[in-house]
Amino acid sequence: MSSARSTDDRTAAARIRDAAIVSFGQAGFDKTTVREIAAAAGVSPGLILHHFGSKAGLRAACDEHVIAEFARSRNEAVDSGTTDPFAAMAGIEREAPMMRYLLQSLREGSEAAATLFDGLVEESARLMEHSVEEGQLRPSDNIHDMAVILVAWQFGGLLLQEHVARAFGAEPLTAAPAPRHIRAVLEILTHGVFADSRYEDAWNNLESSGEPPPHGETTAPGRGTGSGAGGSAARKRTSEAKER
């Protein structure tokens, strides 16, 4: 009957690791106890330490496994010629606890998360460049930086899933975003939010005029990330020195 468990019955170490990925992904590293993982994997707490040395060692193993798994799935996507990276990731996201693990890692700031984040940025940038050539995306000389932002927004939105879902009156657990959600995202990514390019122009003027990047006061339109509203852009001068 090993056929049911496709990869045959995993070794105890693998069961522990998989159970840990699930638990860490659900409750986070700190709130998950070794005993819980042991119970979920059907082994004794001692065995975990026997195999992984410590709880931290277990996490390291999970990190490594998840990173490898993501890399594998990415390669598969590339091989199969999928153009959309998130279509590829959707498969993972939907059923696998690994996405939850990734999100928790992102939340907790583990090192694995940094690796994955950087990998996703790089890959997204590459795919975006490809899409520009295909005429799907608008050209820009900032593709890489935009990829950073878009990946951050993507995962940031996922981190706040609960709140976003609540706002859209959807179940927080659903993997698929609510139609209203999709619609709003599409609208923003298709048209932007500003009525014209005044803010962008103002910023470009600021930069090209050799002005050193304003610190602390840039917030007006630049920070617009969030609400976009944006006030009077460039006319904010500042005396840097004020500091503290």
Added chain:
Amino acid sequence: MSSARSTDDRTAAARIRDAAIVSFGQAGFDKTTVREIAAAAGVSPGLILHHFGSKAGLRAACDEHVIAEFARSRNEAVDSGTTDPFAAMAGIEREAPMMRYLLQSLREGSEAAATLFDGLVEESARLMEHSVEEGQLRPSDNIHDMAVILVAWQFGGLLLQEHVARAFGAEPLTAAPAPRHIRAVLEILTHGVFADSRYEDAWNNLESSGEPPPHGETTAPGRGTGSGAGGSAARKRTSEAKER
């Protein structure tokens, strides 16, 4: 700074609460110990329990205070006629630990975070509508939904600050985003990322044809949140050299 103690020395309870906001904001609720807070506030651990009943009670008090404080600062912004919500928030964000507290709450999913998130969405939507009337934002019949997304992205990006900063080669601790960051955000919010409205149109057709929202496969362009697309490099010169 001595003279600054305008409100005279706060009561021990207030000192505890303020110290807790700082500590919770830096390390998170779980990783902060009652003893640490006590030390920071210059009181004994026992006093914290005396005043707040429990560590959870202390958090509740912090939540309440932060929520009230945010509401106050919002009202002030409204009274002073500030058009840009994030300009108003920048004041808080820059110097106050409350933003850090908020972000940690968002990370940990506390109830206060939900309240604040919803409040910010509502306020952003209102301000965005106002900005549309002023001609700064492009009109839309989805303003509220877009506000949800933008607030989520804003805070999501803040949650991933560390990774974003790393990608831009900036210090993770800096409050002000890197120039490259601002530039990329402005570009996206000004022009969007798609070359044309094909994805939006496709989605609208899907919806108007009465199709139930596709599940799990919507990902292609819809999910575009993240990388959706790609661009051409065009990389080149520009401010890069200057930066650093």
Added chain:
DNA sequence: TAGGATACTGAACATGAGTTCAGCGCGTTC
């Protein structure tokens, strides 16, 4: 088949953290 290593268990240990509690100083009230 013997012997040893490896997988594994479960009780015990150590520590850290939240919480309890008896008591102290001090201002206020009767």
Added chain:
DNA sequence: GAACGCGCTGAACTCATGTTCAGTATCCTA
């Protein structure tokens, strides 16, 4: 002036949790 209440202390308690360890079963090798 004594009694009371309140803010406050700090040692002690309890419990959860990561970790250790002595011991047992199981499998591989000579």
